[in-house]
Amino acid sequence: MSKLVECIPNFSVSKEVDPVVFQGLVDVANSVPGCTLFDVQSDGSHNRCVFTLIGSPEGIEEVAFRLCKKASETIDMTKHVGQHPRMGATDVIPFVPQTKDVTVEDCVEMSKRVAKRIWDELQIPSFLYEDSATRPERRNLAACRKGQFEGMPEKLLQEDWAPDFGERKIHPTAGITAIGARMPLVAFNVNLDTDNLEIAKNIAKAIRGSSGGFKYRMAVGIMMEERNIAQVSMNMVNYEGTPLYYAYEMIRALADRYGVRIIGTEIVGLTPAKALIDCAEYYLKIENFHCHEQVLEYHLIDMK
Amino acid sequence: MSKLVECIPNFSVSKEVDPVVFQGLVDVANSVPGCTLFDVQSDGSHNRCVFTLIGSPEGIEEVAFRLCKKASETIDMTKHVGQHPRMGATDVIPFVPQTKDVTVEDCVEMSKRVAKRIWDELQIPSFLYEDSATRPERRNLAACRKGQFEGMPEKLLQEDWAPDFGERKIHPTAGITAIGARMPLVAFNVNLDTDNLEIAKNIAKAIRGSSGGFKYRMAVGIMMEERNIAQVSMNMVNYEGTPLYYAYEMIRALADRYGVRIIGTEIVGLTPAKALIDCAEYYLKIENFHCHEQVLEYHLIDMK
Numbered sequence: 315m316s317k318l319v320e321c322i323p324n325f326s327v328s329k330e331v332d333p334v335v336f337q338g339l340v341d342v343a344n345s346v347p348g349c350t351l352f353d354v355q356s357d358g359s360h361n362r363c364v365f366t367l368i369g370s371p372e373g374i375e376e377v378a379f380r381l382c383k384k385a386s387e388t389i390d391m392t393k394h395v396g397q398h399p400r401m402g403a404t405d406v407i408p409f410v411p412q413t414k415d416v417t418v419e420d421c422v423e424m425s426k427r428v429a430k431r432i433w434d435e436l437q438i439p440s441f442l443y444e445d446s447a448t449r450p451e452r453r454n455l456a457a458c459r460k461g462q463f464e465g466m467p468e469k470l471l472q473e474d475w476a477p478d479f480g481e482r483k484i485h486p487t488a489g490i491t492a493i494g495a496r497m498p499l500v501a502f503n504v505n506l507d508t509d510n511l512e513i514a515k516n517i518a519k520a521i522r523g524s525s526g527g528f529k530y531r532m533a534v535g536i537m538m539e540e541r542n543i544a545q546v547s548m549n550m551v552n553y554e555g556t557p558l559y560y561a562y563e564m565i566r567a568l569a570d571r572y573g574v575r576i577i578g579t580e581i582v583g584l585t586p587a588k589a590l591i592d593c594a595e596y597y598l599k600i601e602n603f604h605c606h607e608q609v610l611e612y613h614l615i616d617m618k
Numbered sequence: 619m620s621k622l623v624e625c626i627p628n629f630s631v632s633k634e635v636d637p638v639v640f641q642g643l644v645d646v647a648n649s650v651p652g653c654t655l656f657d658v659q660s661d662g663s664h665n666r667c668v669f670t671l672i673g674s675p676e677g678i679e680e681v682a683f684r685l686c687k688k689a690s691e692t693i694d695m696t697k698h699v700g701q702h703p704r705m706g707a708t709d710v711i712p713f714v715p716q717t718k719d720v721t722v723e724d725c726v727e728m729s730k731r732v733a734k735r736i737w738d739e740l741q742i743p744s745f746l747y748e749d750s751a752t753r754p755e756r757r758n759l760a761a762c763r764k765g766q767f768e769g770m771p772e773k774l775l776q777e778d779w780a781p782d783f784g785e786r787k788i789h790p791t792a793g794i795t796a797i798g799a800r801m802p803l804v805a806f807n808v809n810l811d812t813d814n815l816e817i818a819k820n821i822a823k824a825i826r827g828s829s830g831g832f833k834y835r836m837a838v839g840i841m842m843e844e845r846n847i848a849q850v851s852m853n854m855v856n857y858e859g860t861p862l863y864y865a866y867e868m869i870r871a872l873a874d875r876y877g878v879r880i881i882g883t884e885i886v887g888l889t890p891a892k893a894l895i896d897c898a899e900y901y902l903k904i905e906n907f908h909c910h911e912q913v914l915e916y917h918l919i920d921m922k
Contacts, residue, residue, distance in 0.1 A: 559902065584912055603884075
């Protein structure tokens with residue numbers, strides 16, 4: 315079995331604004347055998363790009379470090395302009411387990427090794443966030459990044475905001491990086507047959523605030539302007555603890571109170587198969603199903 | 619992307635009755651690089667074993683031929699005794715596409731090349747069955763096998779039963795083999811909250827006979843003695859044409875007529891992820907879902 319880890323580093327540069335620097339990062343992303351650059355997203359107005367890499371734990375650690383190094387050599391945060399909040403040339407590096415023999419704990423260890431190395435070799439400090447966080451308030455990326463690049467020198471001097479690795483000062487041009495491990499996210503949106511945004515907002519608030527053990531990174535009500543319908547938009551951060559069908563059935567029940575129905579849903583981007591297979595298992599009432607043993611694709615992945 | 623094909627050859631020997639011959643086949647199954655012997659089932663009363671192999675199309679063709687050769691050298695059908703119907707030392711060789719870039723048509727071509735080779739080199743004739751069949755009545759394996767090893771010399775002389783490859787006479791000790799391509803099967807059973815077997819039989823009959831385009835190799839009503847409940851047992855032969863949720867919802871509707879509910883279901887053995895993901899897509903009303911692009915595991919398989 316080959317262990318696979320996903321890494322989704324975000325850099326403060328875009329193909330649109332600086333194609334040469336952007337291409338330099340793409341080249342580095344392709345430089346480590348056993349790691350595949352799987353997807354690249356770039357946004358000019360954000361002046362930010364997001365790489366999706368998958369590979370062996372060792373390969374992913376190496377490519378994450380090399381990318382950080384390249385970004386620190388080619389991106390100058392003192393000159394960076396973009397709409398997206400950011401605090402470093404390499405702004406954030408999440409590590410996500412992708413095969414069943416890799417745990418979040420393994421990814422936490424990876425994040426700490428990479429954080430140590432980028433301090434030791436590049437003098438870039440870092441916060442550990444998400445499941446790597448050393449204190450509860452650092453789990454949230456937005457809390458770590460608050461103040462952004464410009465506010466970081468002062469923030470790092472506050473009692474509670476010493477970096478997890480490195481001294482209390484940013485790298486002069488590369489800033490500071492958030493590094494952490496997390497479970498795969500599933501972006502799951504539920505469309506309602508109403509143009510009343512308040513209903514979607516109320517539902518989002520109710521499921522966020524649920525005491526039933528629901529766990530979403532984010533659940534908000536938004537308008538789908540082009541279809542004139544309201545949507546509950548969620549990031550499912552732990553689809554094993556809070557399956558998609560929990561969210562679907564809870565929203566269905568809450569919407570019913572308003573006489574509103576679910577007219578459709580969407581999954582944005584990638585999802586692990588199991589997030590959907592668990593739903594089939596629920597709706598088809600499948601007994602004694604052993605997903606990793608009975609689903610062929612897991613064996614195909616294992617065989618390689 | 620690596621193309622993968624599954625092959626599930628059945629041999630007229632068992633570990634229980636003749637461990638030496640059985641082991642010889644296992645050794646051959648492991649002899650082709652790029653092919654993995656994934657599962658072995660052996661049944662002493664049937665005196666039969668089933669290998670599950672997955673590998674590249676070229677590797678699978680080669681291992682299928684080598685296994686046929688080894689079986690013809692070590693199994694003597696004139697001495698074979700077992701409860702399961704059989705007509706050859708290698709009784710049947712199905713080829714099943716397992717990655718999205720391999721089609722059933724590719725597997726049909728594989729089946730024909732292997733059939734030609736075992737005639738040319740081993741003088742074992744064969745029938746092409748399932749999606750490789752050259753006439754409708756040969757799609758069904760049981761129809762091909764009717765008469766079994768002992769009845770084959772006479773059957774092959776009948777006007778309609780010339781082998782697809784080879785002359786109208788069996789190999790004296792290896793008999794004749796059925797070779798064909800098919801889609802992956804999903805064995806899907808639905809349990810009813812009744813001890814009335816007739817209800818399960820009626821439902822099975824109704825869905826078999828459906829004019830709604832349903833396609834099952836088999837749908838029968840059976841008793842689950844240990845739980846004292848009736849079950850509709852199905853082999854879904856084309857889960858893309860007839861998804862599992864069609865079967866589930868149809869059985870639910872038909873059972874309702876008797877005041878009977880579905881209390882659970884089961885999937886026996888392996889299933890492709892997509893057979894279940896399609897169900898999640900239906901029940902969660904997911905719009906515009908592109909399974910092969912959005913499900914991570916397909917990319918993990920592609921990457922290898």
